Amino acid sequence: MAVITLSGVTKSFGSVSIIKGVDLSIGDGEFVIFVGPSGSGKSTLLRLIAGLEETSGGHILIDGTDVTDRGPAERALSMVFQSYALYPTKTVRQNMSFGLEVARLPRAEIDRRVDAAAAILKLEPYMARKPRALSGGQRQRVAIGRAIVREPVAFLFDEPLSNLDAALRVDMRVEIAKLHRRLAATMVYVTHDQVEAMTLADKIVVLDGGVIQQVGSPMELYERPANLFVAQFIGSPKMNVLPASADGRAIIVPGGKVRLAAPPPAMIAHLGARPENIVVTPPGQGDIDGRVDVVERLGSDTFAYVAVPDAGVLTVRIVGNDVGIAIDQPVGLAFDTQRLHLFDTRGQAVPAAAA
Amino acid sequence: MGIVGNTVRSARFRRSRWVLTAILCVYLVYTLIPIFYVVTASTKTNADLFGTFGLWFSDDFHLRENLVDLFTIQDGIFLRWLGNTFFYALTSAIGAAFFALLAGYAFAKYDFAGKRLLFALVLGAVMIPQTALVIPLYLLFSKVGLLNTPLAVILPSLVFPPGVFLMRVYVEEAVSDEIIDAGRVDGAGELHILSGLTFRLLMPGLATVFILAFVAAWNNYFLPLVVMSTSDQFPVTVGLAIWYASATTGSGGNLLFTVVMAGSLVSILPVILAFLIMQRFWQGGLSAGSVKA
Ligand SMILES: Nc1ncnc2c1ncn2[C@@H]1O[C@H](COP(=O)(O)OP(=O)(O)OP(=O)(O)O)[C@@H](O)[C@H]1O
Ligand SMILES: [Mg+2]
Numbered sequence: 001m002a003v004i005t006l007s008g009v010t011k012s013f014g015s016v017s018i019i020k021g022v023d024l025s026i027g028d029g030e031f032v033i034f035v036g037p038s039g040s041g042k043s044t045l046l047r048l049i050a051g052l053e054e055t056s057g058g059h060i061l062i063d064g065t066d067v068t069d070r071g072p073a074e075r076a077l078s079m080v081f082q083s084y085a086l087y088p089t090k091t092v093r094q095n096m097s098f099g100l101e102v103a104r105l106p107r108a109e110i111d112r113r114v115d116a117a118a119a120i121l122k123l124e125p126y127m128a129r130k131p132r133a134l135s136g137g138q139r140q141r142v143a144i145g146r147a148i149v150r151e152p153v154a155f156l157f158d159e160p161l162s163n164l165d166a167a168l169r170v171d172m173r174v175e176i177a178k179l180h181r182r183l184a185a186t187m188v189y190v191t192h193d194q195v196e197a198m199t200l201a202d203k204i205v206v207l208d209g210g211v212i213q214q215v216g217s218p219m220e221l222y223e224r225p226a227n228l229f230v231a232q233f234i235g236s237p238k239m240n241v242l243p244a245s246a247d248g249r250a251i252i253v254p255g256g257k258v259r260l261a262a263p264p265p266a267m268i269a270h271l272g273a274r275p276e277n278i279v280v281t282p283p284g285q286g287d288i289d290g291r292v293d294v295v296e297r298l299g300s301d302t303f304a305y306v307a308v309p310d311a312g313v314l315t316v317r318i319v320g321n322d323v324g325i326a327i328d329q330p331v332g333l334a335f336d337t338q339r340l341h342l343f344d345t346r347g348q349a350v351p352a353a354a355a
Numbered sequence: 356m357g358i359v360g361n362t363v364r365s366a367r368f369r370r371s372r373w374v375l376t377a378i379l380c381v382y383l384v385y386t387l388i389p390i391f392y393v394v395t396a397s398t399k400t401n402a403d404l405f406g407t408f409g410l411w412f413s414d415d416f417h418l419r420e421n422l423v424d425l426f427t428i429q430d431g432i433f434l435r436w437l438g439n440t441f442f443y444a445l446t447s448a449i450g451a452a453f454f455a456l457l458a459g460y461a462f463a464k465y466d467f468a469g470k471r472l473l474f475a476l477v478l479g480a481v482m483i484p485q486t487a488l489v490i491p492l493y494l495l496f497s498k499v500g501l502l503n504t505p506l507a508v509i510l511p512s513l514v515f516p517p518g519v520f521l522m523r524v525y526v527e528e529a530v531s532d533e534i535i536d537a538g539r540v541d542g543a544g545e546l547h548i549l550s551g552l553t554f555r556l557l558m559p560g561l562a563t564v565f566i567l568a569f570v571a572a573w574n575n576y577f578l579p580l581v582v583m584s585t586s587d588q589f590p591v592t593v594g595l596a597i598w599y600a601s602a603t604t605g606s607g608g609n610l611l612f613t614v615v616m617a618g619s620l621v622s623i624l625p626v627i628l629a630f631l632i633m634q635r636f637w638q639g640g641l642s643a644g645s646v647k648a
Contacts, residue, residue, distance in 0.1 A: 047536075072542075073541075079536070082533075085534050085536065098541055098551075099542055099543075102541055102543045150541070
């Protein structure tokens with residue numbers, strides 16, 4: 001379907017620079033997800049790709065053609081909006097066929113495509129209804145249907161599921177994954193939701209302050225975050241980070257040291273450990289000591305929040321719920337030294353096994 | 356309903372409700388009495404008009420005769436005036452609503468250089484009474500040779516700054532940016548989006564602007580008085596005023612105050628009718644369901 005390439009794309013509103021130079025290549029049929037904190041420019045970047053905003057600099061290419069100066073209609077993309085943005089005065093059928101009528105397709109072809117999309121999305125019973133007579137989930141499906149019928153070169157989604165309740169969101173997430181497999185279309189998707197990002201994406205783009213922090217597969221980002229921001233943004237609960245410094249074959253952290261097999265790089269300033277990579281031990285037998293602050297039992301997992309002097313509260317994930325941990329209990333914490341993340345003073349990741 | 360700590364049952368609420376109701380009643384009476392006077396006066400003979408109590412009907416019900424007089428005096432010129440007023444008001448209102456729609460939509464949904472300044476000008480224009488512009492308009496129309504033509508009344512009425520202001524506010528409320536963006540992604544041009552996707556959402560606002568412009572043009576007096584010079588171009592307002600003047604001086608022969616009153620009554624009816632017709636456009640909530648409620 002389509003390869004989308006952004007090179008040096010910038011966007012300013014007035015004097016405020018929002019997108020500060022984005023280079024990104026989105027492969028044919030790839031499912032790419034933009035994540036980042038609120039205000040990081042995810043929607044703006046998506047709207048730039050759609051042609052709904054003009055770039056302030058840089059180029060956008062679709063299948064090798066420079067579309068930077070073309071309007072949204074000429075880019076042949078479809079977009080699904082957060083609010084669905086259905087046409088309120090039109091029926092479901094008219095909502096889906098509007099774009100095709102604008103493109104002056106023959107009536108028979110319009111009907112064929114609309115009926116096919118309605119079948120995929122199970123919208124047949126509602127085709128004659130107006131949007132206000134539909135539930136949130138049905139409206140969402142109409143919005144997706146409207147995107148499908150145009151047979152676009154790529155789909156753009158801006159937080160399409162954020163207005164649905166939790167159960168429906170899971171259903172629609174699965175639907176969108178199926179749709180992606182079925183259409184094999186390029187999809188660019190903005191979300192706040194960790195689970196959506198991790199489960200749907202071939203490739204996640206982490207944005208912060210209008211700058212790409214890292215691009216990679218979900219597991220790459222999880223296993224090898226390029227910097228502190230990505231390390232703490234991807235993963236839930238988030239990664240524990242402690243101030244650290246190198247000392248021979250060990251890393252010194254508040255309240256103790258972590259012994260390694262090989263000497264750590266000298267420039268490290270932070271040590272990161274995911275909740276599942278810390279083990280609770282009897283006091284004095286781990287790398288550092290702390291006191292249990294809060295225990296959360298989720299059934300399959302238990303999260304222990306352990307207060308460590310000078311290091312704050314560390315989160316520890318323990319599998320199962322019968323863990324024999326009580327609030328205020330003193331405990332030791334041992335780090336899985338194979339899975340530590342090290343960062344320098346600038347927050348950039350440092351390979352643990354540096355020469 | 357009620358403000359917190361000021362519930363429906365509280366003495367304070369009841370007291371303030373009574374005060375408000377009383378004020379509104381005074382206002383209602385103040386508005387209705389002149390209209391009621393017009394109604395009673397147009398059913399009287401000229402003698403009864405001055406000889407009986409003004410706010411009630413006299414024994415001699417003379418409405419039919421007054422109406423016959425109204426439509427026959429001076430070869431039925433009143434009908435001509437009524438037609439003129441209707442034509443001026445309708446074209447002015449349609450045009451004013453059209454331009455208010457386009458301007459308000461642009462102010463609401465587009466960014467362009469000078470937007471704030473232009474809108475400040477629109478707001479400023481709301482403050483300027485049309486009367487103040489009549490003399491410059493007269494000079495202008497005399498230069499371009501439009502005096503005593505319908506355009507001399509219609510063209511100035513197309514400029515309706517309150518309508519632009521109202522439409523801007525209405526468009527901002529009724530049309531979400533995402534619907535417009537969805538239309539753009541679907542490939543529709545801006546005019547197509549306006550006419551095909553958002554126009555029907557704007558009907559209540561448009562109806563409001565239409566009726567306001569219609570009433571303003573219907574009641575317009577000073578402008579046509581100045582720019583129209585022959586009786587066959589007059590609207591009802593100017594015609595009746597001239598009849599009234601002749602009745603006062605007694606120079607009009609059979610022109611009587613009762614006929615002027617009957618004329619006033621007849622000239623109010625179409626406005627009331629227009630309100631009733633436009634009412635069906637004020638059933639808002641059309642956009643419900645377009646975006647997440
Ligand atoms: N039309 C605009 N004019 C001025 N500033 C804008 C405009 N659109 C967006 N911004 C600013 O750009 C920044 C990025 O906005 P954007 O909507 O892209 O964020 P986002 O990452 O999608 O956030 P969220 O997760 O809350 O949706 C914000 O600070 C926002 O205020
Ligand atoms: Mg956003």
